[in-house]
Amino acid sequence: MKILNESIDKKKSSGNFDLLPECPDDIYELSKIIVQNDKIKSYTHRKLSIDGRNQQKIGLILTIKLESFTADLENGILYAKGKVCAENEHVKLGSYHTLEIELDKKFSLYKDNWSKSDINILKEASKGSQNILLIIIYEKDAVLCLVGKNRIKIINKIDIKNKKFNNLITIISQNIDKVEFIILCSAINLLNDIKKFLLENIEKIKKQIKNPKINVKEKILDIKIPSEMKNFTNKQIVNYIFTDVEISKRFNNLKYITDIKEMSNYFLLFDRGNMDYLVGKKEIRESLDYGALDKIFFTDEFYRPHEIEKRRKIEDFCKILEISRVKIFIIPVNHLLGERLKEIGGVCGILKFLYK
Structure with a gap:
């Protein structure tokens, strides 16, 4: 969970947090603190009548006063239902609307009275999850696995045949400030070509990341696995990397x-x-x-x-x-x-x- 902004009146304990959920666990933590009469502000879509007959779906920002919610922890979505409580040129006050609080979508949560325990839950959720981005290199593609918070999730697969490595720069730039390490691993010699390519493009990666203090070289690790593993499954390779005594010493603090x-x-x-x-x-x-x-x-x-x-x-x-x-x-x-x-x-x- 990212806390983008905090605006709390310390005397009255009222105010709002601007938040960005990053994983399904964040949705669960939100379900523990969100209660009836809280105000939630988020970008959403709503069907509106254009000429009295035809309807068109438009994007807009709405604030609702919460009446009820449900959470889909599997897909990481919280559905917040309530009445619109802030002026909007397209939607009448008091109209019902359901906001979808999703992963990587910012929203604001306002409470008349923030308890210490609610604030602690948000602070704990924002501490980070010690994730590792594991990029498994095969001959024609690379599989991206997010490892951390005691779970492994395959998040993407990218084409690298004919040495199309530019996609890797984009992936690394997007994730390097969100994870502890980025591990490149492979059983084939293509790993050396990729490592050389990334070193030549370090400055390009630095320009694309938000935090200039990040040491890109230190956060990218490369691991050559035995050649006989080139046809192993993703699961078998992950198992090897995180159970091998010598390799796991490189990130033993996780x-x-x-x-x-x-x-x-x-x-x-x-x-x-x-x-x-x-x-x-x-x-x-x-x-x-x-x-x-x-x-x-x-x-x-x-x-x-x-x-x-x-x-x-x-x-x-x-x-x-x-x-x-x-x-x-x-x-x-x-x-x-x-x-x-x-x-x-x-x-x-x-x-x-x-x-x-």
Whole structure:
């Protein structure tokens, strides 16, 4: 979540935040703080009568006083319904309208009384997600994966045949200020050509990014993977990069890497048959009641259900885990270890001690 502007009267606690949601988690966080009678201002579309008969859809900025909302966490959209409460030449005051709060679309949220907890939720959401942009280079195309916040998402595929590398400059310029690193990886020698091309165009990239303080060279890493992996799937390559001991040292400070390593250790014990301290989904609650649970692993699907009520139940359960000092690890199902975790129920744990 980006906080674009903050205008709060400290004495009255009233005012507005200008916000830009960047991922579905931001939509969920907004669903926790938006309440009836809040005012929301956003660019939208509305059908208007032009000559009394024909209607035309036009773009305009509307402010509504919220009456109700629903959230689609899977697609990252919050639908806010209410009455238009600010003057607009095209729409009457008091008319109903539904604003769509979407990813990468700015809007303003006004409250008569901002609570400290609501402001904290926004501040926490704005701290960033330690994302990595992973660009997997094949012979004719490059696949772009966003890795972070315990999830892996393929966001694009671009054509690079005949060494059309200019698209990479655009992609890197658009994302370099949003991620911790940009990793170029490949099993073929084309990686060297791309690296050389980018170094020759560093100044061009710098001119296209908003933050001049960013050290472009430091944020772009290149990783040559074994040649026998040239026909591997995206998932297999991601798994290799983030579980290889030497490679992962280059970005060891990311929580995602820690979570993957811990999950790998769990399955190492599992595969060796050292089952005494390992618990599955059914034993989690019982081991927690005995104070015996040390670590818990969730798939990202289990941890972030698309229904708000289910999501809040998981959140409440995690608060109990934190009070009990249980370490929480989230594993993306798009990772091979996440696939294995999903197969055994999406949840498992490691004990501190045997309780029965």
